[in-house]
Amino acid sequence: MPRKIAAGNWKMHGDSASLAEIDALIATHPTPAVEIVICPPATLIHRMVCHIGAHPIAVGGQTCHAAVKGAHTGDIAAPMLAEAGATHVILGHSERRTDHGESDVIICAQARAAFAAGLSVILCVGETEAQYTARQTQAIVAAQLTQSLPQDATPTRLVIAYEPVWAIGTGLVPQNHEIAAVHGAIRGILHERLGAAGAAVPILYGGSVKPENAAMIFGIANVDGALVGGASLSAAAFSPIIHALENA
Ligand code: 13P
Numbered sequence: 001m002p003r004k005i006a007a008g009n010w011k012m013h014g015d016s017a018s019l020a021e022i023d024a025l026i027a028t029h030p031t032p033a034v035e036i037v038i039c040p041p042a043t044l045i046h047r048m049v050c051h052i053g054a055h056p057i058a059v060g061g062q063t064c065h066a067a068v069k070g071a072h073t074g075d076i077a078a079p080m081l082a083e084a085g086a087t088h089v090i091l092g093h094s095e096r097r098t099d100h101g102e103s104d105v106i107i108c109a110q111a112r113a114a115f116a117a118g119l120s121v122i123l124c125v126g127e128t129e130a131q132y133t134a135r136q137t138q139a140i141v142a143a144q145l146t147q148s149l150p151q152d153a154t155p156t157r158l159v160i161a162y163e164p165v166w167a168i169g170t171g172l173v174p175q176n177h178e179i180a181a182v183h184g185a186i187r188g189i190l191h192e193r194l195g196a197a198g199a200a201v202p203i204l205y206g207g208s209v210k211p212e213n214a215a216m217i218f219g220i221a222n223v224d225g226a227l228v229g230g231a232s233l234s235a236a237a238f239s240p241i242i243h244a245l246e247n248a
Helices: 014-028 042-052 076-082 094-100 106-116 128-133 136-146 176-201 214-218 235-246
Strands: 005-009 033-039 058-061 088-091 120-125 158-162 203-206 225-228
Touching: 005 158, 005 203, 005 235, 014 033, 014 042, 033 076, 033 088, 033 094, 042 058, 042 076, 042 235, 076 106, 088 106, 106 120, 106 136, 120 136, 128 136, 136 176, 176 203, 176 214, 214 225, 214 235, 225 235
Parallel strands: 005 033, 005 225, 033 058, 058 088, 088 120, 120 158, 158 203, 203 225
Antiparallel strands: none
């Protein structure tokens, strides 16, 4: 059985005052029954790791460069994330694909670097609204996954996140059967690529996950958790999502 993961992607939100939300999460979830991962802006990673101390909340980056070092102004290498205390990194998020032109080839190289640095990779895939309307969802997701997943991926440190681009920050969510179909197809590809180990890779859903819809989404086959944007910024909104996953 895959592990259950509630992951928060803070995107370009958060400052030192936001660490109070971590205090609130720790107070509400002293011994969580699921994995909790928070991916803050890079400026907060080390402070958040120190702040969390011995509590099992994990901290992740939001991208990494494929190289271990070099002349790449503004970029962060995977070993730098690891040294700062991050254990995870989100790769292939649609906002990175759009804002920074990251292709599947680039994402694959980033993933290889992340695995080499000992990080767990939360690999994001998902179709745009136009692709959804054109009924290309399955083809797009399959292509992104097969092309961005390194041949030598470490299955025990791999997490997939299905995030339809049109569902991110919009309040829109695919129908349950649509999520089930995509997650089922992802599970099939993981089996093909990783053999038996593919069965244990968590597949998260992301895109407008809220306290109100979390339990329903976690009831869908092959949904092993969520990658949450806006609702992960406050403990008041993220906690009920964590509880829903614990009870799923
Ligand atoms: P929202 O939960 O704000 O829709 O964002 C989802 C997301 O992009 C997480 O990576």
